[in-house]
Amino acid sequence: MMDRRDFIKTVFFLxxxxxxxxxxxxxxxxxxxxIFHTNDxxxxxxxxxxxxxxxxxxxxxAKRQTMLKExxxxxxxxxxxxxxxxxxxxxxxxxYEGKLDxxxxxxxGYNAATLGNHDFDNGTDKLAEAMKYAxxxxxxxxxxxxxxxxxxxxxxxxxYVRKGRKIGVFGLTVDFKGLVTEDNHKGxxxxxxxxxxxxxxxxxxxxxxxxxxxxxxxLGISAYKTDIGDVELAEQVSGIDVIIGGHSxxxxxxxxxxxxxxxxxxxxxxxxxxxxxxxHIVIDFDNVSKNKNxxxxxYKV
Amino acid sequence: MKKVLMLCxxxxxxxxxxxxxxxxxxxxxxxxxxxxxxxxxxxxxEDKEVVELIxxxxxxxxxxxxxxxxxxxxxxxxGKPESTxxxxxxxxxxxxxxxxxxxVDCAITNSGGLRAPIYKGEIRVKDAFNLMxxxxxxxxxxxxxxxxxxxxxxxxxxxxxxxSNLTITVNDGLIDAYVDGKQVEDYKTYKVATIxxxxxxxxSMPAMQRGELVKDTRVLLRExxxxxxxxxxxxxxxxxxxxxxx
Numbered sequence: 001m002m003d004r005r006d007f008i009k010t011v012f013f014l015x016x017x018x019x020x021x022x023x024x025x026x027x028x029x030x031x032x033x034x035i036f037h038t039n040d041x042x043x044x045x046x047x048x049x050x051x052x053x054x055x056x057x058x059x060x061x062a063k064r065q066t067m068l069k070e071x072x073x074x075x076x077x078x079x080x081x082x083x084x085x086x087x088x089x090x091x092x093x094x095x096y097e098g099k100l101d102x103x104x105x106x107x108x109g110y111n112a113a114t115l116g117n118h119d120f121d122n123g124t125d126k127l128a129e130a131m132k133y134a135x136x137x138x139x140x141x142x143x144x145x146x147x148x149x150x151x152x153x154x155x156x157x158x159x160y161v162r163k164g165r166k167i168g169v170f171g172l173t174v175d176f177k178g179l180v181t182e183d184n185h186k187g188x189x190x191x192x193x194x195x196x197x198x199x200x201x202x203x204x205x206x207x208x209x210x211x212x213x214x215x216x217x218x219l220g221i222s223a224y225k226t227d228i229g230d231v232e233l234a235e236q237v238s239g240i241d242v243i244i245g246g247h248s249x250x251x252x253x254x255x256x257x258x259x260x261x262x263x264x265x266x267x268x269x270x271x272x273x274x275x276x277x278x279x280h281i282v283i284d285f286d287n288v289s290k291n292k293n294x295x296x297x298x299y300k301v
Numbered sequence: 302m303k304k305v306l307m308l309c310x311x312x313x314x315x316x317x318x319x320x321x322x323x324x325x326x327x328x329x330x331x332x333x334x335x336x337x338x339x340x341x342x343x344x345x346x347e348d349k350e351v352v353e354l355i356x357x358x359x360x361x362x363x364x365x366x367x368x369x370x371x372x373x374x375x376x377x378x379x380g381k382p383e384s385t386x387x388x389x390x391x392x393x394x395x396x397x398x399x400x401x402x403x404x405v406d407c408a409i410t411n412s413g414g415l416r417a418p419i420y421k422g423e424i425r426v427k428d429a430f431n432l433m434x435x436x437x438x439x440x441x442x443x444x445x446x447x448x449x450x451x452x453x454x455x456x457x458x459x460x461x462x463x464x465s466n467l468t469i470t471v472n473d474g475l476i477d478a479y480v481d482g483k484q485v486e487d488y489k490t491y492k493v494a495t496i497x498x499x500x501x502x503x504x505s506m507p508a509m510q511r512g513e514l515v516k517d518t519r520v521l522l523r524e525x526x527x528x529x530x531x532x533x534x535x536x537x538x539x540x541x542x543x544x545x546x547x
Binding site: 045046060061062063065066067069088091092094095096100103104107108121178181301 | 345346347348350351352354355358359361362365366427430436501517
């Protein structure tokens with residue numbers, strides 16, 4: 001438990017952050033942008049049973065929606081992202097093949113999600129079928145896609161404007177090797193994420209004029225059984241403000257700050273799995289100095 | 302009710318528990334990071350619209366999961382060196398693999414992957430999900446006699462694993478293995494049905510990786526279990542000496 005002083009400090013900080021969230025950002029010194037995120041929900045449609053040892057009564061789309069509705073009321077036009085592996089984990093996926101998951105994410109107002117390895121568990125045709133129920137963007141930049149439907153649906157990046165600031169979002173999918181069988185990723189090939197990320201950052205910042213760059217990554221927090229993870233990516237690629245991670249099911253206490261070889265600060269966040277926590281990122285953008293203060297936290301669902 | 306709702310909203314608004322406030326500040330970048338975490342309690346009410354959206358799917362799924370597909374005449378439980386549950390699952394793998402390749406010699410799986418017992422009485426679809434929550438597929442591998450014997454040694458080291466159409470006995474530290482009643486010979490080759498998880502090096506039978514993949518049936522073990530129960534209706538397994546250690 002926290003002591004009283006910490007509590008007051010935090011409430012004060014959140015309070016000031018909200019005070020700047022007014023619509024008159026043009027005349028305001030600051031733009032405060034609120035982002036919420038999940039990862040590796042793994043078809044946990046309903047909360048865990050109360051008898052569960054690790055997450056009694058936690059998670060579920062219905063509770064997450066209640067929280068999101070409150071946050072939308074409080075912060076206005078928020079952004080909501082998922083870092084992949086929406087599918088696989090409960091019989092809901094075995095019976096409805098991801099259609100219910102994507103339908104619920106649409107209902108909750110997700111803006112974008114990237115693709116994880118388990119999203120390919122039924123093959124690319126079934127994935128394309130499920131995507132008919134997704135009215136949010138599916139973003140992955142390091143996939144070479146020849147599959148006719150996925151080619152149209154999966155985008156390399158997406159740009160959002162909030163409080164007058166441009167937020168560029170790109171996505172990364174983990175190497176299929178050893179995780180997705182060849183016939184399950186038919187028509188989709190993995191491309192090295194480092195070179196792609198460098199290009200995406202350059203493109204989003206220089207050509208599209210983005211003020212903030214966010215990466216939805218399903219690489220895992222660090223290179224474990226793979227060549228690259230979020231930490232290695234942040235060390236090698238400068239210019240990403242926040243990496244919203246997944247795949248490794250890591251329960252981070254807020255975030256991890258990684259400084260790249262050029263001295264760029266990237267915040268890495270990840271909220272475990274199954275949707276038992278809802279991640280929250282507050283980007284406090286100074287419109288005059290262009291400096292950013294980034295606050296990351298999470299809420300128990 | 303309204304009061305509870307209000308309280309929840311208040312809980313949401315006022316972060317109720319904050320820990321580890323940390324700040325990282327890098328001057329030349331002008332980026333400051335802070336983090337907090339909040340425990341809003343599990344009393345958050347469910348959103349009615351979302352509950353309504355899930356409802357028909359949930360009802361259909363629960364109906365399906367509670368569907369009776371067969372009857373267990375004995376308790377199917379895990380154990381070593383041999384168990385009723387292990388024999389059952391190994392028989393399912395062997396039986397299913399036979400449909401793809403008549404020359405399959407035996408089936409081997411791992412006891413650790415069997416996640417829940419099936420007790421005497423009606424068997425429902427959900428029992429198959431509890432027993433096998435993983436997406437493991439049935440594969441057929443070919444082994445040289447030498448590698449197959451190494452695999453058998455590992456099974457003995459593990460104090461036994463589920464097998465079908467294979468018997469292993471250990472006498473005074475000497476291993477005797479029989480397929481179809483014939484002793485396993487190191488100059489022959491053997492076709493073994495198992496799950497992709499073990500072939501990829503999972504479990505604790507590393508010799509399984511020495512097998513050459515002859516056929517990936519693409520049949521999920523769980524699906525095979527459900528089909529097997531539907532076909533046989535009454536499931537009866539006993540400890541019959543498939544693995545006898547000492």
